[in-house]
Structures are given as structure tokens and as C-alpha cells.
Amino acid sequence: MPPSYKLIYFNWKGRAEGARYIFHLAGQEFEDYRVTKEEWKQLKPKTPLGQIPILEVDGKQLPQSHAIRRYLAEELGFLGSSLWERAQINVVCETVKDFAPEISQFFAEKDETRKAELKKAYLTVGVYKHIGNLEKLLKQNNGGTG
Ligand SMILES: N[C@@H](CCC(=O)N[C@@H](CS)C(=O)NCC(=O)O)C(=O)O
Known part of the structure; x- marks a missing residue:
């Protein structure tokens, strides 16, 4: 069974849009969770680095947008064959x-x-x-x- 993915970011493109593209290109379902500024105040102290985007994979949290994109690219088959x-x-x-x-x-x-x-x-x-x-x-x- 594929893992469950939840991408957490603000309601704009910014540092999460690349990950969203990868999900869509792969036809992979994910939860595109958009945090409001108010919600962010509560959430920030509970995040690994106090910043978003975060990708949750089966509940495990991955911060840093470049790490997220590279992880997804590899996981979903876009990171080359050599x-x-x-x-x-x-x-x-x-x-x-x-x-x-x-x-x-x-x-x-x-x-x-x-x-x-x-x-x-x-x-x-x-x-x-x-x-x-x-x-x-x-x-x-x-x-x-x-
Ligand atoms: N190097 C990080 C930077 C993340 C970052 O700067 N996130 C901003 C939004 S674009 C953020 O979380 N701002 C809210 C805050 O710092 O409280 C990445 O690429 O993911």
C-alpha cells in the first residue's frame, strides 16, 4: 500500500508548489493542507524547524522544501536511472x-x-x-x- 502523504504549507505557491507539481505529475494522491496565519502560530512550535513546507509521510515529518522535492522525485520515479x-x-x-x-x-x-x-x-x-x-x-x- 502506498504511504499517505500530507503536504503542509500556506495558501500560496511559494516553496510548496514544486512538490505539488510532482504529486500531480505522478498522479499520486496527497492532502494539500493549507495553513492559515492564525493556525500557523499554534503549529509552528510543534514543527521540526519552525518553518513550512513540511511533508508528512505516514505521519513522519520531513521539513525543507528541497529535501521534500528530492524525496518525492525519488519516491515517485523522477530522479533518473543513473x-x-x-x-x-x-x-x-x-x-x-x-x-x-x-x-x-x-x-x-x-x-x-x-x-x-x-x-x-x-x-x-x-x-x-x-x-x-x-x-x-x-x-x-x-x-x-x-
Ligand atoms: N529552507 C526552508 C525555508 C522555509 C521557509 O522560509 N518557510 C517560510 C514560508 S516560505 C516560513 O515557514 N515562514 C513562517 C515562519 O518562519 O514562521 C525551505 O526551503 O523549506
């Missing part, structure tokens, strides 16, 4: 991770004017560098087919 394939997949994962620091920068900014400037700079320039890198990887791997 060490070389796995390394190539990890190259894509690391390239996707490169998006995060700039997004976090404007997300965390408290000054609304500065936040808008950082967001605009990211959406008009920064993001294209990372998308360009993903496109290079796609071309180098025959459009993702191998």
Missing part, C-alpha cells in the same frame, strides 16, 4: 533554486516603494537570466527528452 542522469536533474534543480534569492529580496522588503522597484527590476531583467539558463539546459538535453 548517477549521470541524477546529476543532470540536480543541475536543473540548482538552476531553479537560483531564482529564490532575488524573489526573497523583494518579498521581504518592508518599504513599499523599494519593494516595487526590486520587483520591477526582477520581472524585467533578473528573471530572464534564470529563464535563459533553463532554456540552455533544455537545448543541451534535446528539449528535455534526454
Whole structure:
């Protein structure tokens, strides 16, 4: 019998969306549990690292979004069939991770004017560098087919 999966995160895409994609791609049922800000205050002290996402597998808790995605990819058959394939997949994962620091920068900014400037700079320039890198990887791997 397959394990029971519960993915716990806020009601937005953020650090849980990759795991949600993996579940959907695999056709694997899971509980997509969306925590409210109020609920989070109660839940936070009971979590392994005081942060979400958390994946519960048969009740066991796994924190850290990258660890969750890699675990699910391996468990659900998306982590390659050789060490070389796995390394190539990890190259894509690391390239996707490169998006995060700039997004976090404007997300965390408290000054609304500065936040808008950082967001605009990211959406008009920064993001294209990372998308360009993903496109290079796609071309180098025959459009993702191998
Ligand atoms: N390195 C962690 C970072 C997790 C993280 O920063 N989670 C945020 C939401 S995106 C969080 O739990 N914020 C609420 C809090 O820290 O109380 C991961 O990738 O899972």
C-alpha cells in the first residue's frame, strides 16, 4: 500500500508548489493542507524547524522544501536511472533554486516603494537570466527528452 502523504504549507505557491507539481505529475494522491496565519502560530512550535513546507509521510515529518522535492522525485520515479542522469536533474534543480534569492529580496522588503522597484527590476531583467539558463539546459538535453 502506498504511504499517505500530507503536504503542509500556506495558501500560496511559494516553496510548496514544486512538490505539488510532482504529486500531480505522478498522479499520486496527497492532502494539500493549507495553513492559515492564525493556525500557523499554534503549529509552528510543534514543527521540526519552525518553518513550512513540511511533508508528512505516514505521519513522519520531513521539513525543507528541497529535501521534500528530492524525496518525492525519488519516491515517485523522477530522479533518473543513473548517477549521470541524477546529476543532470540536480543541475536543473540548482538552476531553479537560483531564482529564490532575488524573489526573497523583494518579498521581504518592508518599504513599499523599494519593494516595487526590486520587483520591477526582477520581472524585467533578473528573471530572464534564470529563464535563459533553463532554456540552455533544455537545448543541451534535446528539449528535455534526454
Ligand atoms: N529552507 C526552508 C525555508 C522555509 C521557509 O522560509 N518557510 C517560510 C514560508 S516560505 C516560513 O515557514 N515562514 C513562517 C515562519 O518562519 O514562521 C525551505 O526551503 O523549506
